[in-house]
Amino acid sequence: MIRGKLITFEGIDGCGKSTQLALLEKHLSDRGASFVITREPGGTELGRKIRSALLEGSDGSVEPLAELLLYEADRAQHVRQLILPALESGTHVLSDRFYDATTVYQGTARGFDPDLIRHLNMLATGGLKPDLTLLFDLDVEIGLARTRARSGSDASPHAKPDRLDREPVEFHRRVRKAYLDLARHEPDRIRIIPSHGTVEETFELMIAAVDLALG
Numbered sequence: 001m002i003r004g005k006l007i008t009f010e011g012i013d014g015c016g017k018s019t020q021l022a023l024l025e026k027h028l029s030d031r032g033a034s035f036v037i038t039r040e041p042g043g044t045e046l047g048r049k050i051r052s053a054l055l056e057g058s059d060g061s062v063e064p065l066a067e068l069l070l071y072e073a074d075r076a077q078h079v080r081q082l083i084l085p086a087l088e089s090g091t092h093v094l095s096d097r098f099y100d101a102t103t104v105y106q107g108t109a110r111g112f113d114p115d116l117i118r119h120l121n122m123l124a125t126g127g128l129k130p131d132l133t134l135l136f137d138l139d140v141e142i143g144l145a146r147t148r149a150r151s152g153s154d155a156s157p158h159a160k161p162d163r164l165d166r167e168p169v170e171f172h173r174r175v176r177k178a179y180l181d182l183a184r185h186e187p188d189r190i191r192i193i194p195s196h197g198t199v200e201e202t203f204e205l206m207i208a209a210v211d212l213a214l215g
């Protein structure tokens with residue numbers, strides 16, 4: 001049995017992760033590939049409860065340490081219940097965010113010690129690393145504008161902005177820079193996908209990186 005590959009989608013809010021993930025789903029289906037689509041937080045039943053606690057706790061009541069530990073709890077469950085069994089059965093796993101998001105959001109942006117974050121990520125993942133991480137890179141202002149446009153459209157399932165959408169622009173700038181720093185340190189794993197162009201242009205850039213990884 002050939003082990004499946006783990007591909008993770010990262011980047012600031014509104015950079016196009018979910019849009020491109022849906023397009024990749026169609027591309028892989030057309031090729032007859034075996035894969036599952038998932039996300040963090042919220043890839044498991046327990047994770048969905050954690051997700052709603054985290055993203056809908058709208059009154060600033062989630063303490064940063066509680067937030068960090070909830071993300072890691074979600075991840076511990078996700079890796080063991082969903083990701084590893086899928087990979088071991090030869091299924092590729094595409095995840096909308098994974099531990100790089102904690103490194104960046106809870107580490108750099110919220111200020112937790114990088115060694116603590118590394119340790120907790122290692123504990124939660126059991127050392128599992130993505131085969132490929134797609135970092136959709138975009139100016140913060142454009143990402144926020146796209147998110148606002150999405151929130152304003154009635155047809156959107158995201159009609160209510162979540163907690164992160166209300167952070168100041170400076171917060172999102174730190175997040176973007178931290179993601180780019182990670183990519184510089186792990187260029188083989190993390191591929192930067194410039195995302196300023198149209199959906200189709202970004203898709204072509206993503207597919208080139210994915211086809212290389214999946215062979």
Ligand SMILES: Nc1ncnc2c1ncn2[C@@H]1O[C@H](COP(=O)(O)OP(=O)(O)OP(=O)(O)O)[C@@H](O)[C@H]1O
Pocket residue numbers: 011012013014015016017018019020146147149150195196197198199200202
């Ligand atoms: N290349 C693009 N050009 C213009 N608009 C885009 C592009 N890609 C995505 N969008 C739109 O921008 C909005 C945000 O995209 P999307 O939801 O895919 O981002 P995301 O990275 O998943 O955001 P979040 O982190 O908030 O989940 C959506 O309304 C989407 O339709």
Ligand SMILES: [Mg+2]
Pocket residue numbers: 017018019096
């Ligand atoms: Mg999304």
